[in-house]
């Protein structure tokens with residue numbers, strides 16, 4: 001049975017922890033035939049939805065973690081060109097390291113319609129920045145956002161700890177063996193086609209079920225390639241070959257991804273659907289309030305990693321959310 005856990009409001013006394021969360025509990029799951037009480041599920045099904053997820057890069061996942069985005073690209077949709085020099089990129093990394101739990105560094109834009117960046121150029125954009133962050137003693141875990149094994153390898157050698165592959169290891173056949181050999185965590189994101197053509201492929205009968213099935217298949221492929229289950233993170237790929245309606249369906253049903261038994265990453269920050277829904281259009285600063293709303297929605301659905309541009313603002317919003325989340329949250333320092 002495919003299950004959708006229904007999270008209860010923070011502070012609710014009963015229920016079971018959702019995916020090991022200190023803040024979010026669940027007591028019912030939606031199966032094919034409708035809502036089922038937790039007590040009607042098998043012990044294995046309950047455990048899959050409730051069990052704590054393994055630590056990631058030394059971080060416990062019992063609370064939402066903030067992944068700060070650093071795009072060292074000239075053309076990213078929201079911050080392209082802002083961190084194009086080594087100095088600007090390292091300064092932004094140092095600033096975010098104060099409040100983020102991990103950083104995600106990327107050298108190729110994946111915005112709809114983006115063109116592929118040659119491997120050596122992507123390496124030249126990312127590896128020196130990672131090396132310099134480490135040279136300055138900034139110890140925060142770093143993820144490399146790339147679909148190319150050579151870029152991931154150079155980043156790991158420069159001091160990165162994790163790979164974030166928006167193609168879920170489908171683009172480059174050398175990526176899965178690299179991740180397996182290095183024993184590092186990997187984020188498997190749902191996407192269709194490639195950034196150049198993905199919006200033309202935005203067609204699903206049941207987007208939530210199809211994304212979950214795709215991710216389950218990618219987890220299986222990763223394990224078959226020798227990647228340990230404890231090193232796998234999943235991601236519904238908000239905005240990647242999805243319409244506004246698809247994004248909303250995925251966001252409403254986010255908690256269902258916990259049925260995959262792996263931590264879930266959500267990357268919705270500043271994306272177009274937020275501009276559309278909040279009526280703030282293409283102006284990036286106008287997308288901040290909506291980005292915070294979506295981040296808190298993700299937190300309430302037990303999402304473990306929130307990939308965001310606005311780290312300080314997200315940290316402040318999360319502190320309030322954690323305070324409101326009740327007993328467990330009150331002992332939390334928010335760091």
Ligand code: HH2
Nearest residue numbers: 071076077109110111187189235238267
């Ligand atoms: N979104 C973007 C890039 N990488 N990785 C994961 N795992 N999930 C996401 O949702 C995701 C991602 C696109 O956002 P951004 O990095 O800000 O823009 P660009 O790709 O234009 O650099």
